[in-house]
Amino acid sequence: MLPDAAAQNPTAVELEKVVPGAIVDFKTAADCPTLYVSSHSIISVTKYLKDVAGFSRLSAITAVDWWPRQPRFEILYFLHSLKEDTRLRVAIRAKETDLIESVSRIWRGANWYEREVFDLFGVQFFNHPNLERIMLPVDWEGYPLRKDYPVHGHKYSYQDE
Amino acid sequence: MKEGTTHVESLDPQHELQVADPSGFELPQEATSTARRMTLNMGPQHPSTHGVLRVVLELDGETILNARPEIGYLHTGIEKEFEVKKYQQGITLTDRVDYLSNLGNNLCYALAVERLLQIEIPPFAQWMRVLLCELSRVSSHLIWLGTHALDLGAMSVYFYCFREREEIAKIFETFSGQRMMTSYIRIGGLALEPPRGWQKIVGNVIGSVGKGIEEYHNLLSSNPIFMDRTQGIGGLPVETMIELGVTGPMIRAAGIKMDARKDCPHSSYEKFDFEVPTRTANDVYARYEVRMEEMRQSLRIVKQALDGMPSGPWQADAPHVLLPEREKMKTEMESLIYHFKIVTEGFRVPEGSVYQVVESPRGELGYYVVSDGTAKPHRVFMRTPSFGNLQALGAMLEGVPIADSIAIMGSMDFVLGDVDR
Numbered sequence: 266m267l268p269d270a271a272a273q274n275p276t277a278v279e280l281e282k283v284v285p286g287a288i289v290d291f292k293t294a295a296d297c298p299t300l301y302v303s304s305h306s307i308i309s310v311t312k313y314l315k316d317v318a319g320f321s322r323l324s325a326i327t328a329v330d331w332w333p334r335q336p337r338f339e340i341l342y343f344l345h346s347l348k349e350d351t352r353l354r355v356a357i358r359a360k361e362t363d364l365i366e367s368v369s370r371i372w373r374g375a376n377w378y379e380r381e382v383f384d385l386f387g388v389q390f391f392n393h394p395n396l397e398r399i400m401l402p403v404d405w406e407g408y409p410l411r412k413d414y415p416v417h418g419h420k421y422s423y424q425d426e
Numbered sequence: 427m428k429e430g431t432t433h434v435e436s437l438d439p440q441h442e443l444q445v446a447d448p449s450g451f452e453l454p455q456e457a458t459s460t461a462r463r464m465t466l467n468m469g470p471q472h473p474s475t476h477g478v479l480r481v482v483l484e485l486d487g488e489t490i491l492n493a494r495p496e497i498g499y500l501h502t503g504i505e506k507e508f509e510v511k512k513y514q515q516g517i518t519l520t521d522r523v524d525y526l527s528n529l530g531n532n533l534c535y536a537l538a539v540e541r542l543l544q545i546e547i548p549p550f551a552q553w554m555r556v557l558l559c560e561l562s563r564v565s566s567h568l569i570w571l572g573t574h575a576l577d578l579g580a581m582s583v584y585f586y587c588f589r590e591r592e593e594i595a596k597i598f599e600t601f602s603g604q605r606m607m608t609s610y611i612r613i614g615g616l617a618l619e620p621p622r623g624w625q626k627i628v629g630n631v632i633g634s635v636g637k638g639i640e641e642y643h644n645l646l647s648s649n650p651i652f653m654d655r656t657q658g659i660g661g662l663p664v665e666t667m668i669e670l671g672v673t674g675p676m677i678r679a680a681g682i683k684m685d686a687r688k689d690c691p692h693s694s695y696e697k698f699d700f701e702v703p704t705r706t707a708n709d710v711y712a713r714y715e716v717r718m719e720e721m722r723q724s725l726r727i728v729k730q731a732l733d734g735m736p737s738g739p740w741q742a743d744a745p746h747v748l749l750p751e752r753e754k755m756k757t758e759m760e761s762l763i764y765h766f767k768i769v770t771e772g773f774r775v776p777e778g779s780v781y782q783v784v785e786s787p788r789g790e791l792g793y794y795v796v797s798d799g800t801a802k803p804h805r806v807f808m809r810t811p812s813f814g815n816l817q818a819l820g821a822m823l824e825g826v827p828i829a830d831s832i833a834i835m836g837s838m839d840f841v842l843g844d845v846d847r
Binding site for chain 2: 295343
């Protein structure tokens with residue numbers, strides 16, 4: 266089940282033992298590895314990473330839109346271990362209609378970051394204490410950071426003039 | 427935004443039971459009833475929020491029962507703007523995010539893209555970046571100190587701080603032609619060759635700012651009014667602060683030695699000898715002490731950079747990324763082609779993603795740059811320190827008198843451009 270690339274990473278190997286089948290993909294980058302996990306296991310994965318693996322800090326949560334590729338969203342959790350001073354990214358691939366469980370009960374600080382992802386990408390989280398728009402007005406239509414959202418105005422564009 | 431009354435209804439009824447009263451006496455029963463509660467809008471045009479932050483305060487007399495920061499008034503969609511600009515054009519956007527530490531933002535973005543491009547930066551440019559970033563840290567802390575002291579009623583400190591800060595702004599102007607939006611750190615090195623005689627200007631400023639900092643220390647550190655207003659307030663349990671995403675001087679004033687300059691060294695910071703000041707008191711006064719000490723340490727770094735500045739080129743050897751010299755462009759065919767290609771098409775960045783962290787004056791600043799192999803970034807995400815820090819404001823204000831909220835907000839040193847992006 267564990268992807269071959271992840272076999273070298275001790276955190277991934279340990280995680281596979283605790284939450285079998287959670288890791289679906291593994292990527293390395295110049296700074297730190299990215300663990301792709303299945304969206305329904307995000308709570309058990311983050312709980313393990315925080316309590317056992319020592320990633321006590323959630324640095325940020327964001328998303329990347331890969332439209333028109335499907336599933337279009339990649340939701341990223343930037344974790345930081347203060348003790349070891351290592352970093353790790355946990356990622357979920359999600360469709361537009363997917364509901365993601367909020368990690369705000371693992372880290373309270375996830376609250377605003379998830380609101381921001383909801384606000385700008387339209388990703389829906391459940392079990393979130395207060396999922397409403399944070400940057401944009403409550404009556405705003407559309408999700409600006411999606412790739413199919415125009416840069417120059419939603420309803421009105423000076424290019425039309 | 428709807429009117430404040432709707433928020434009262436949506437409040438958790440349990441809040442009635444959780445009234446923390448710092449003076450220790452029991453509040454009379456009717457004081458906590460909803461009838462005596464008042465919802466007060468602080469901001470978005472309130473001077474002590476230093477920008478357009480709105481805090482919806484739920485008050486019982488003078489005690490804050492519940493504080494809810496409302497952000498987004500300065501949301502400009504910079505992250506979306508990045509996606510339609512070429513990599514080299516993005517630098518000018520980074521200045522506008524945290525407008526008090528522009529060079530830190532320039533540096534973080536440049537480092538992230540350089541890591542994707544795998545460009546090696548010559549030592550002179552790296553040291554110069556460190557020197558300028560530390561000067562910008564001092565300048566940012568000076569603005570914080572001046573406005574924080576002004577909020578607490580010390581008018582003269584404000585004028586003194588802005589006097590010293592102006593000296594540093596003049597240095598930036600000599601280097602880049604701009605006082606604030608410098609865009610001086612570029613992908614692959616610096617924007618321009620440092621001006622002749624820069625050593626002298628920087629040396630003078632180290633002396634005058636260093637003297638100034640000691641002067642403010644004398645004015646404030648043992649001032650009984652300042653101590654009364656700042657000691658013992660604004661604290662949260664350290665674990666809660668970490669969970670809420672607090673970084674920078676605030677977390678260091680709570681005893682956690684977290685500094686990206688030491689933890690993940692970038693741009694030659696490992697070659698400098700400096701301390702990361704920490705305090706354990708975890709209150710507004712401890713944050714003041716940490717920032718004062720940080721300014722001294724920053725000046726120490728600037729001094730070291732000035733004394734040991736290596737010689738060499740100020741730009742990397744990467745003709746496909748950096749514009750050629752004007753003279754070469756006019757005389758050499760190859761340089762002309764590179765110039766034409768970079769200006770019209772930009773440069774392609776290999777596919778991949780990177781999260782680069784630097785220590786901004788406010789805390790952990792991170793740029794997550796995703797490249798899809800073209801000349802424009804697929805996504806740029808900014809993990810800005812003010813956003814994480816501000817999230818703790820609601821928890822910090824719960825149960826404190828309203829007058830303390832000014833001191834607590836001042837001690838957080840948020841920049842709204844940095845919060846809203």
